[in-house]
Amino acid sequence: MIKKTFKWLGALLLLALLGGGAFIAHEWYGDKPVRFKSYVDRTMVKMAFDSPETLTSLGFLESIGIKGHNANLDDASLAKDNELYDMLPQIRQGVAQYADEDLDKSDRMSKEIALYLLDYAAVATQFRFHSYPVNQLFGIQNGFPSFMDAQHQVNTVEDAKNYISRLSQVKRQFSQSLEGLKLREEKGIIPPRFVIDRVLDEMQTFVAQPIDQNILYVSLQDKMIKAEQTAQTNNKSVFSAQEQAQILSQVSTQMQASVHPAYQLFIDYFTSLKAKSTTDDGFWKLPDGDKAYASLLKFFTTTEYTADFIHQTGLTEVARIQGEILTILASEGFDISQGFTPAIDTLKAQPQFYYPDTDEGRAQILADYQTILDEVSAGLNDAFNVRPKAGMKVRRIPEFKEKTAPGAYYQQPAIDGSRPGLFFANLYDIKATPKYSMRTLAYHEGIPGHHFQIAIGMEAEGLPLFRKMSPFTAYTEGWALYAEQVAWELGFQKDPYDNIGRLQAELFRAVRLVVDTGIHHKRWTREQAINYMLANTGMAESDVTSEIERYIVMPGQATSYKVGMMKILEIRAAAKQRLGEQFSLSEFHDVVLTNGAVPLDILARIVDDYVTEKLNNPAK
Structure with a gap:
């Protein structure tokens, strides 16, 4: 049922992206959509719809009343991770099937950038486990509370129930993440000792805090209060005092049943891992660390x-x-x-x-x-x-x-x-x-x-x-x-x-x-x-x-x-030298910003093309 719903939602999103038309079904299901943009967009959409947390972060479905994804957390298993890497050659083949001569200038650039990313990913796959996914700066242990606080919107009782549903899935997600940590351990990719000390201190502090002072509890409480205050300005109510109390009681239950046990899994693991850690800090210490x-x-x-x-x-x-x-x-x-x-x-x-x-x-x-x-x-x-x-x-x-x-x-x-x-x-x-x-x-x-x-x-x-x-x-x-x-x-x-x-x-x-x-x-x-x-x-x-x-x-x-700064200044100086008095700082900034993020050599070419066109058409 969930997969069918995601397909329907994906088609709905693609419809919005393409602006409608009789060929929607082909653009979504065909091996080679008519538009190059349709192919790369639907690839991104399918990946996004496989990640409920991404959908929440993007925030486009809520505006049309679709919130079911907000009840779930991502699948963090190695098997799911392998699915993505196994897809990359197929995606590259799909991108490459569009001949340059059949694409306009914008699509040719999109194709070039897509191939740049995919080719890098193919080479770097050998180093996919050269990382410390749980560390003092980021990782599921601090990313999850931050995500729930900053990105999970709560404006209705449904939103609050989805929040609680996500809390109930924390132990499952942490257990899946542990698979990747143990595989890295087997490969000799172990964080430096200070990293382990930092994350242990962070997680032990997190679980030692009274539940009603924990960010996961307080954040939901604050969001319900603000939603109720907003509703009352329109003579409505979304969270009565009784509903708030019931919901917060369920939060406490899930904190004890799912959240704290999840953190304890990590605390136990990193406590045992510490004996294998060293004070060497650079990547040079890892297998093929210099190449990585x-x-x-x-x-x-x-x-x-x-x-x-x-x-x-x-x-x-x-x-x-x-x-x-x-x-x-x-x-x-x-x-x-x-x-x-x-x-x-x-x-x-x-x-x-x-x-x-x-x-x-x-x-x-x-x-x-x-x-x-x-x-x-x-x-x-x-x-x-x-x-x-x-x-x-x-x-x-x-x-x-x-x-x-x-x-x-x-x-x-x-x-x-x-x-x-x-x-x-x-x-x-x-x-x-x-x-x-x-x-x-x-x-x-x-x-x-x-x-x-x-x-x-x-x-x-x-x-x-x-x-x-x-x-x-x-x-x-x-x-x-x-x-x-x-x-x-x-x-x-x-x-x-x-x-x-x-x-x-x-x-x-x-x-x-x-x-x-x-x-x-x-x-x-x-x-x-x-x-x-x-x-x-x-x-x-x-x-x-x-x-x-x-x-x-x-x-x-x-x-x-x-x-990056030095390169952008270099590109600006080159444009200024060529254009002389015709140089416009605002136009330069527009050219740099309106093409999205690109590799630096491609950015240089984008600006160079703009300069050439302006020199050839000074009135524009």
């Missing part, structure tokens, strides 16, 4: 850059950016004679750059972030013609995971507009983000950074679904880092200290090139990497530690930011 790391660098940078080249580039950029920061500090009267670190330490010690370490101080930080975002949003009209329709809100990272979370992150809006883009700020260490760093962080995660790039890509008309969500980190993170510089160029960081905040953020990404390759290629220890980053960034030790630990469990990802 080279593969990850290629994926995350979409370049052929070697680890040695990236490392040296990082060292060069660190020296350049530190020099610029010292110049500003000297102009503001700081003593720079002792070098970078003492000068930055003096800057950091100034109390005027920090909020009170209180609940009121943290509330003010969130309010000021929103003010910064509203201000920059209102002042970008000359630099961007295309703006996202989705709104942008600021939230605090959930307290249960903020100790090991990054300084901030962005969560994309729902496709149907029912959920805005969210900028999550880490307020655990009040001194980790001084006031002069806040603008840059808001520009990166929010406007005109991730929110512009991701929301505009999602809203772009005519692009296949996979291009709206392509996982090209060098493009997405490169854009966000580039956006920090654009905001400065447009005058949003006139205060010299705000500019230091911007340069420190760029320095941070340059240091990442050094430490990521240092850990995974040059065999640096965790402590070596922490000491290098502390000495060269001026960041708080709590942030440095969590960042280094992030690079250890996400090899290569940290190199994408600076590589």
Whole structure:
């Protein structure tokens, strides 16, 4: 019954995607749909409909009253994972069956990008288990509570029952995830000891908390209260006090029957695994770890850059950016004679750059972030013609995971507009983000950074679904880092200290090139990497530690930011040189953003084609 329902829902979605027509059945079931976009979209749709959590995250079915998927969690078994990998050759064959000469320009690019991804996946399949899927930064153990809190909407009793249904499936899903962890153990892919210590501490804290204080309980309680308050403004009721009490009682039952036992499975497993762990932190220690790391660098940078080249580039950029920061500090009267670190330490010690370490101080930080975002949003009209329709809100990272979370992150809006883009700020260490760093962080995660790039890509008309969500980190993170510089160029960081905040953020990404390759290629220890980053960034030790630990469990990802930014600036400079006075910053940004995330060499070609067309048709 469920499979039949999913097929019907898939056909309904495809109907909406294609705009109707008599050939719908062929486009959904045929070996070769008439439209290339139909083929790749239906492939994505079928994969999405196989993942109820993805459907919830995308948020398009709720707008037409379909919510059944919200009662289920994904199948996390190895068998299900194998199904996906077994499908890849078939999908590639389906993409390749469309001849280039039969496709328009947009579809040819979509085909090229699809083949790029599929060919990379085919080569990288040998390294599919080279990962630590449960770690201090992400994984089912903290991803599930975050998912339920941020993405499972509760506006009706049905929504609340679906929430409880998902709680009842947690033990099943954790048991399935354990299969993959044990297989990695057999292959000798075991997380470093500190990772095991971190996740054990996180999970033990989670289960020790009283149920009525747990995020899974409190989140649903808050959502029901807000839904009832909203309903009462229209003289209606969706959750009576009695219904709320009954639902929360069921939450308590499932927490004891499913959720806590699931976490105990992981606690028992990682407790036993700890004896096999070591303090070696780099991928070099794993079987074929050097090859796996080279593969990850290629994926995350979409370049052929070697680890040695990236490392040296990082060292060069660190020296350049530190020099610029010292110049500003000297102009503001700081003593720079002792070098970078003492000068930055003096800057950091100034109390005027920090909020009170209180609940009121943290509330003010969130309010000021929103003010910064509203201000920059209102002042970008000359630099961007295309703006996202989705709104942008600021939230605090959930307290249960903020100790090991990054300084901030962005969560994309729902496709149907029912959920805005969210900028999550880490307020655990009040001194980790001084006031002069806040603008840059808001520009990166929010406007005109991730929110512009991701929301505009999602809203772009005519692009296949996979291009709206392509996982090209060098493009997405490169854009966000580039956006920090654009905001400065447009005058949003006139205060010299705000500019230091911007340069420190760029320095941070340059240091990442050094430490990521240092850990995974040059065999640096965790402590070596922490000491290098502390000495060269001026960041708080709590942030440095969590960042280094992030690079250890996400090899290569940290190199994408600076590589992507440098490439986008290079592409912009080339366009500016060719166009001269005809160069338009807003048009350049539109070209970069409206094609979705792409590999960097393809982005260069997109911009080059735009420049050529503009030179040939200057009136356009």
